[in-house]
Amino acid sequence: MSICVDVHLLSGKRAAVEVETDASVESLRRRAQSALVVPSRGRLLSSSGELLDGAQTVTEAKLTSGDVLTLHVNQVQLKAVRNGHSAAFAALLGDGSVVTWGDAYFGGDSSAVRDQLRDVQQIQASSHAFAAILGDGSAVTWGYARFGGDSSAVQDQLRDVQQIQASFGAFAAVLGDGSMVTWGGAISGGDSSAVQDQLRDVQQIQASDQAFAAILGDGSVVTWGLADFGDDSSAVQEQLRDVQQIQASSGAFAAILGDGSVVTWGDADDGGDSSAAQEQLRDVQQIQASRRAFAAILIDGSVVTWGGANHGGDSSVVRDQLRDVQQIQASYAAFAAIRSDGSVVTWGDACCGGHSSVVQDQLQDVQQVQASRRAFAAILGDGGVVSWGDAGHGGDSSAAQEQLHDVQQVQASSYAFAAILGDGSVVTWGSANYGGDSRRVQDQLRDVQQIQASHGAFAAILGDGSVVTWGDADHGGDSRAVQEQLK
Numbered sequence: 001m002s003i004c005v006d007v008h009l010l011s012g013k014r015a016a017v018e019v020e021t022d023a024s025v026e027s028l029r030r031r032a033q034s035a036l037v038v039p040s041r042g043r044l045l046s047s048s049g050e051l052l053d054g055a056q057t058v059t060e061a062k063l064t065s066g067d068v069l070t071l072h073v074n075q076v077q078l079k080a081v082r083n084g085h086s087a088a089f090a091a092l093l094g095d096g097s098v099v100t101w102g103d104a105y106f107g108g109d110s111s112a113v114r115d116q117l118r119d120v121q122q123i124q125a126s127s128h129a130f131a132a133i134l135g136d137g138s139a140v141t142w143g144y145a146r147f148g149g150d151s152s153a154v155q156d157q158l159r160d161v162q163q164i165q166a167s168f169g170a171f172a173a174v175l176g177d178g179s180m181v182t183w184g185g186a187i188s189g190g191d192s193s194a195v196q197d198q199l200r201d202v203q204q205i206q207a208s209d210q211a212f213a214a215i216l217g218d219g220s221v222v223t224w225g226l227a228d229f230g231d232d233s234s235a236v237q238e239q240l241r242d243v244q245q246i247q248a249s250s251g252a253f254a255a256i257l258g259d260g261s262v263v264t265w266g267d268a269d270d271g272g273d274s275s276a277a278q279e280q281l282r283d284v285q286q287i288q289a290s291r292r293a294f295a296a297i298l299i300d301g302s303v304v305t306w307g308g309a310n311h312g313g314d315s316s317v318v319r320d321q322l323r324d325v326q327q328i329q330a331s332y333a334a335f336a337a338i339r340s341d342g343s344v345v346t347w348g349d350a351c352c353g354g355h356s357s358v359v360q361d362q363l364q365d366v367q368q369v370q371a372s373r374r375a376f377a378a379i380l381g382d383g384g385v386v387s388w389g390d391a392g393h394g395g396d397s398s399a400a401q402e403q404l405h406d407v408q409q410v411q412a413s414s415y416a417f418a419a420i421l422g423d424g425s426v427v428t429w430g431s432a433n434y435g436g437d438s439r440r441v442q443d444q445l446r447d448v449q450q451i452q453a454s455h456g457a458f459a460a461i462l463g464d465g466s467v468v469t470w471g472d473a474d475h476g477g478d479s480r481a482v483q484e485q486l487k
Helices: 025-033 111-116 152-157 194-196 316-321 357-362 439-444
Strands: 001-008 012-020 043-045 068-072 076-082 087-092 098-102 122-127 129-134 139-144 159-164 170-175 181-185 201-208 211-216 221-225 243-248 253-256 262-267 284-289 294-300 303-307 325-328 333-340 346-348 368-373 375-380 385-389 407-412 415-420 428-429 450-451 459-462 467-471
Touching: 001 025, 012 025, 025 043, 025 068, 076 122, 076 129, 076 450, 076 459, 087 122, 087 129, 087 459, 098 333, 111 139, 111 333, 122 159, 129 159, 129 170, 152 181, 170 201, 170 211, 194 221, 201 243, 211 243, 211 253, 243 284, 253 284, 253 294, 262 459, 284 325, 294 325, 294 333, 316 346, 325 368, 333 368, 333 375, 357 385, 368 407, 375 407, 415 450, 428 459, 439 467
Parallel strands: 001 068
Antiparallel strands: 001 012, 043 068, 076 087, 087 098, 122 129, 129 139, 159 170, 170 181, 201 211, 211 221, 243 253, 253 262, 284 294, 294 303, 325 333, 333 346, 368 375, 375 385, 407 415, 415 428, 450 459, 459 467
């Protein structure tokens, strides 16, 4: 016996789909996807908007002829664990399922929670684990247990989760009532018990390597985690009023207040002490951070820096050039500022792109800048690319210059760059072992929509929702074992 249901896309396109009553809802979804000519997976919703369980039969789902269903198709999303040892990727598919690959220890193997990874809405990553928010507001975690991959101790509390933030080795989840749940490495902020009573009406969370800072509804801030990484804000607590946003370096925080002033705390060498620059920190619009320093753009387009001098905290050499700055990008230990006239000013460690004198004449009409660990790449108005910094990290793109035309966007691993061209193809440069050489998959890199990077590999999402990877296998550069799942 069979029934016929009407399946719609959000665009209004529709198709009548016939299916046997003893067939699975997953089978119905595949037929609907084929009938509607949808290249990637989608979620099948009932007429009341509820997600249909693909494991149920049509009869068990209580579907009948004439029912109107919706196939909700989302673009594939990628998230990557990034650390210096190895890494992994997690792909959130259009139907809400998740596929993982890379180092099993750091989240590349999600088989233990595969049955729970259904109707996933978003994924967050620490340096060693993943956390997924499901449609019902619960959360599922996997990866290195000590660094957030095991949330069993707080699982009963993970209800109505709205957002998740990650430090190096822990997670913090904001619930619908404004309270917070934390787990993972205690030294990374996974234990918030000391401040739990203060964590009410949480609006935003920011994380340094080993600490968290939460902005409450009244504009105050609560911090916790490891000493010397910004966990202790007691010295500035009276100043932390009307906080609008927070930025973090490796071991310090910088908060922009409603009046445009800035309050900092944490390791002084990482930018936790801004006393030398306090008189200048007025009318601050935005703050960018390198590993151990901060750079603030003021309303008049000037820039104020502080923190580790060798990491960009000292911009005195280029101070007179830092005018009409529109945006700033940071590598590990240097900054690059784009001015309103399209020129670029750099400072910080020369080995990390802090000196751009060799390419300064080419840096005209710059639209955006991307950074690897020790190099920068700028997209020009004519679609060309200029790169500088350490050659082993993508600072030398001379070998690829003939191909770098009509560039739309650039993504970076720690050691290489990948550029998407207007025709959907991809050009790569930098360390060959860490994503700078894409020749193995070049023929597959067509109609690329977006690229995500781990520490040493890249993953590209194509127009049909499939995924192509390259780079170091231990960092997620080889997805051949899960390619069938990524279709």
